[in-house]
Amino acid sequence: MSVVSRRSLDEPGLADEFLRLVGDGDEYGAVDLVTALLDDGVPPQRIMIDLIAGTQVRVGELWAANEWSVAREHAATAISERALAAVAARTNVRPTRGRVTIACVDGEWHALPTRILAEMLRLDGWRVDFLGANVPGPHLVTHLHQTGPDVVALSCMIATRLPRAHAAITACRAAGVPVIAGGRGFGPGGRYAQHLGADAWAAGAEEAVQRLARNWPPYSQDPQLSAFLGDEEYTYVVRNRGGLISTAMSRLTEAYPAMRDYNQRQLDSTAEDMAHIVDFLAAALYVSESQVFTDFVAWTDSVLQARGVPPVALRVGLESVQAQLRDYPTATAMLTAGAARIK
Amino acid sequence: MTAQSPASAGERLAEGPAPALLRAALDAASEAVLLCDSADDTILMINNAAQTLVPGLSAGSTAADGPLPGLAAAVVAGDDSFTDVHGGRHLRGQRRMLGSDHYGWYLHDRTDEVARADALRAERARTAFLAEAGRRLSSSLHQGRCTRITAELAVAHLAGAAVVVLPVDRRQAQWVRLVAGEAPEEGVLHESSLAEVPGLVEALGGFPPIPSRWLDASQAPAWLLPDDFGPIGALLVTPLPGNAEPAGALILARRGDDTEFSPEDEILARIFAARAGAAISAAGLYRDQVDTTAVLQADLLPPELIQPDGIELVGSYQAAREALRIGGDFYDVFGPTDSSSDTVIALGDVCGKGPEAAVLTGKVRQTLRALRLVGAAPDEMLHVLNKALLESGRRHRFVTMVVGSVSRAEHGRVRLNLATGGHPPPLVLRSDGTVEEVPISGTLIGAVPRTVVRPADVELAPGELCLLYSDGLTEARGGPSGDEQFGEARLHDALAECRGLPAAATVDRVRQLVSDWVHGGTRDDIAMLAVRAPARTALSLRNGSRNQSPFAIDARRNDRRVRQRS
Numbered sequence: 070m071s072v073v074s075r076r077s078l079d080e081p082g083l084a085d086e087f088l089r090l091v092g093d094g095d096e097y098g099a100v101d102l103v104t105a106l107l108d109d110g111v112p113p114q115r116i117m118i119d120l121i122a123g124t125q126v127r128v129g130e131l132w133a134a135n136e137w138s139v140a141r142e143h144a145a146t147a148i149s150e151r152a153l154a155a156v157a158a159r160t161n162v163r164p165t166r167g168r169v170t171i172a173c174v175d176g177e178w179h180a181l182p183t184r185i186l187a188e189m190l191r192l193d194g195w196r197v198d199f200l201g202a203n204v205p206g207p208h209l210v211t212h213l214h215q216t217g218p219d220v221v222a223l224s225c226m227i228a229t230r231l232p233r234a235h236a237a238i239t240a241c242r243a244a245g246v247p248v249i250a251g252g253r254g255f256g257p258g259g260r261y262a263q264h265l266g267a268d269a270w271a272a273g274a275e276e277a278v279q280r281l282a283r284n285w286p287p288y289s290q291d292p293q294l295s296a297f298l299g300d301e302e303y304t305y306v307v308r309n310r311g312g313l314i315s316t317a318m319s320r321l322t323e324a325y326p327a328m329r330d331y332n333q334r335q336l337d338s339t340a341e342d343m344a345h346i347v348d349f350l351a352a353a354l355y356v357s358e359s360q361v362f363t364d365f366v367a368w369t370d371s372v373l374q375a376r377g378v379p380p381v382a383l384r385v386g387l388e389s390v391q392a393q394l395r396d397y398p399t400a401t402a403m404l405t406a407g408a409a410r411i412k
Numbered sequence: 413m414t415a416q417s418p419a420s421a422g423e424r425l426a427e428g429p430a431p432a433l434l435r436a437a438l439d440a441a442s443e444a445v446l447l448c449d450s451a452d453d454t455i456l457m458i459n460n461a462a463q464t465l466v467p468g469l470s471a472g473s474t475a476a477d478g479p480l481p482g483l484a485a486a487v488v489a490g491d492d493s494f495t496d497v498h499g500g501r502h503l504r505g506q507r508r509m510l511g512s513d514h515y516g517w518y519l520h521d522r523t524d525e526v527a528r529a530d531a532l533r534a535e536r537a538r539t540a541f542l543a544e545a546g547r548r549l550s551s552s553l554h555q556g557r558c559t560r561i562t563a564e565l566a567v568a569h570l571a572g573a574a575v576v577v578l579p580v581d582r583r584q585a586q587w588v589r590l591v592a593g594e595a596p597e598e599g600v601l602h603e604s605s606l607a608e609v610p611g612l613v614e615a616l617g618g619f620p621p622i623p624s625r626w627l628d629a630s631q632a633p634a635w636l637l638p639d640d641f642g643p644i645g646a647l648l649v650t651p652l653p654g655n656a657e658p659a660g661a662l663i664l665a666r667r668g669d670d671t672e673f674s675p676e677d678e679i680l681a682r683i684f685a686a687r688a689g690a691a692i693s694a695a696g697l698y699r700d701q702v703d704t705t706a707v708l709q710a711d712l713l714p715p716e717l718i719q720p721d722g723i724e725l726v727g728s729y730q731a732a733r734e735a736l737r738i739g740g741d742f743y744d745v746f747g748p749t750d751s752s753s754d755t756v757i758a759l760g761d762v763c764g765k766g767p768e769a770a771v772l773t774g775k776v777r778q779t780l781r782a783l784r785l786v787g788a789a790p791d792e793m794l795h796v797l798n799k800a801l802l803e804s805g806r807r808h809r810f811v812t813m814v815v816g817s818v819s820r821a822e823h824g825r826v827r828l829n830l831a832t833g834g835h836p837p838p839l840v841l842r843s844d845g846t847v848e849e850v851p852i853s854g855t856l857i858g859a860v861p862r863t864v865v866r867p868a869d870v871e872l873a874p875g876e877l878c879l880l881y882s883d884g885l886t887e888a889r890g891g892p893s894g895d896e897q898f899g900e901a902r903l904h905d906a907l908a909e910c911r912g913l914p915a916a917a918t919v920d921r922v923r924q925l926v927s928d929w930v931h932g933g934t935r936d937d938i939a940m941l942a943v944r945a946p947a948r949t950a951l952s953l954r955n956g957s958r959n960q961s962p963f964a965i966d967a968r969r970n971d972r973r974v975r976q977r978s
Binding site: 143176178243291310311334 | 547548551552553554555556561698699702737891892893894895901902905909910911912913914916917920921923924927928931932947
């Protein structure tokens with residue numbers, strides 16, 4: 070056996086090659102590539118972070134830019150998971166640290182980043198329980214009582230899940246287990262994580278590994294001190310979600326007679342867009358941060374533009390939600406600030 | 413009597429009977445008083461109370477020196493008050509000017525006040541400690557965590573080191589040890605070593621606690637605490653009371669020669685131990701329940717799927733009652749046997765919810781497994797199952813289900829023979845993205861003696877997929893209005909979008925869409941089982957040519973570099 074060409078992460082075009090493999094749904098090619106890298110002495114951590122996680126970021130960008138379909142994005146993610154599993158299967162580390170439970174918050178389906186975190190922590194000597202995507206709060210807490218971990222790592226990629234993330238964080242801490250939060254959903258620099266009572270926040274898997282390696286657990290206050298967030302505006306928006314969306318839909322039809330000819334699928338996806346406006350608004354009200362909402366509008370605007378949807382549709386959506394929330398000053402201010410972000 | 417105070421008429425102190433009268437008056441007062449000269453701080457007069465309180469004071473000496481360092485310092489510094497401890501009494505002095513030439517120190521014995529304040533502070537600390545203990549101990553139902561929390565609380569409030577020893581189980585006792593400022597350690601002790609720690613066997617045996625003063629700390633074995641802890645000054649071993657039998661013992665150790673555990677400390681440790689013991693034994697009870705449930709649950713959980721060659725099989729199960737993860741929906745897969753190379757799949761839904769329903773699914777699955785062994789075809793299985801359920805005698809126990817027999821056909825195709833008993837027919841996703849319903853029908857199983865089952869055959873080309881699902885999927889309520897069903901049309905659309913995806917990604921995608929649709933509302937059991945003929949990318953890759961997956965048409969600009977490996 071002799072390796073003719075040694076492979077390394079510095080190789081030009083390697084990331085493109087891996088992106089191409091996952092984009093083609095080529096599981097064997099992707100697994101072969103990471104296996105070859107491992108064989109040639111590339112540390113598994115670097116493969117997971119630089120290659121697999123890095124590629125996943127590009128997959129997200131390709132989807133946002135409308136270059137890849139949702140289905141292709143999903144297939145690519147599935148292949149990345151297989152490649153990750155192949156790396157994991159080749160590395161064996163005896164646990165020397167404590168026990169960690171890793172979960173995505175209820176309603177959160179982006180499991181790959183947490184799976185990478187799980188493997189990184191395992192390589193660092195943690196005993197890992199990986200609960201995967203979309204873990205309901207009661208399930209998570211049951212798991213804590215049954216296994217008694219030293220820390221829960223909770224991921225939230227989308228800000229609309231913040232209220233549920235908060236419930237999970239409070240419940241974990243009430244069960245005596247400190248929580249490290251991660252994922253974009255917790256805002257720039259993890260701003261909202263502290264607000265929700267998390268004991269720590271990490272931007273990515275590597276940072277989380279470092280944070281948990283020393284001075285853990287941190288001193289923590291009684292979790293019940295931060296158990297309630299949100300105000301009456303939040304409560305109103307959440308309790309009237311259905312009404313807000315359906316009224317916005319009918320106003321939208323008035324503004325756009327073409328919508329009368331939409332089929333169920335088009336109506337569903339328009340209703341979904343309205344639902345997003347309401348849900349992000351609710352999340353922004355929950356953590357009292359209008360940036361949650363304005364960032365969402367700016368991002369949606371760019372995604373819609375990439376798909377050739379005129380920005381006026383989003384604007385009318387915001388206006389029709391705003392028209393129903395006249396008596397709610399914070400919500401109104403957020404919607405106005407959001408509208409200003411439409412290009 | 414004039415209204416003048418004696419001091420304002422100070423010059424009269426030196427003459428007449430007034431000084432004697434004043435002296436008598438001062439001596440009769442309960443407050444201790446020193447009368448001093450402003451010019452040189454000489455003590456002019458000391459009343460009886462002051463003499464009793466501080467016997468060393470004498471008239472004629474200077475107040476800037478003497479038996480009360482606090483007073484002397486205040487005089488030198490020109491302060492108007494001081495506190496001091498003299499002969500075990502807590503004193504506070506205050507200076508009051510008496511005219512321009514004299515001043516008086518008024519001493520107050522605040523020993524009782526200090527003692528009350530100390531007692532109050534100690535009581536508050538105890539209350540805060542026990543409140544924290546209550547909160548933290550009640551937080552977890554995990555026994556390991558409860559013992560660790562016990563050690564942490566003990567070290568934070570009671571002693572420099574704490575060891576929690578659990579009851580002996582199979583001649584061994586687990587322990588958790590914590591020394592202030594260190595990380596907790598855990599381990600196991602043999603029963604025979606327990607006797608080396610004074611009082612430990614008694615505490616674990618449920619006997620009354622032995623007072624700390626009777627325990628010889630020097631008798632503690634070296635292994636009890638780390639070497640760098642130093643000599644143990646005082647040792648306290650307290651039983652942890654549990655559910656009618658001890659939940660363990662708490663060993664507390666303090667450093668240094670002259671330390672001790674006071675009777676108050678012992679009482680506090682005992683109250684704390686009662687709470688810790690209750691928490692640890694409740695956690696033990698919970699663990700026993702969980703262990704039992706896990707055994708019973710094991711057969712009711714969705715199975716680990718086998719991966720037959722040339723067939724992709726992916727299952728997904730989401731129980732309405734997530735904590736137990738079992739319910740009325742189920743799926744199962746039975747691999748090839750000696751007599752049959754087919755794989756048998758089944759997915760169904762029994763009436764009812766929760767554990768009762770799960771028990772019935774267990775029986776149904778077991779029956780199917782047996783029927784599979786005698787080589788019954790899917791429609792036969794449903795007929796027999798119907799009879800078996802009717803004859804079991806318990807009414808209203810019916811089930812809807814799809815059973816299929818899966819085999820490989822030539823050119824990477826997969827053939828299914830499917831039969832349904834009152835269950836929604838499976839969907840087939842073709843490679844061109846069309847979604848078809850498998851044309852099968854049949855009546856509910858376990859409801860009426862005569863069932864009608866019309867089976868059908870389906871063939872999947874490479875990349876095509878057949879999805880078996882339970883109606884929890886299409887009947888999931890949510891959407892914008894919050895009360896609309898997900899419906900079959902949306903399921904068809906969702907599936908059509910998954911053209912070319914691996915089975916795992918397809919099942920995940922559908923789960924995600926339904927979860928988003930429900931938006932945190934009430935959940936029902938949802939089961940899915942996908943059978944897919946693998947796309948042939950892998951094979952063609954090995955042959956050096958490339959077969960494009962349908963969604964990957966625009967991805968390739970350059971040919972992939974051929975890797976040379978030998």
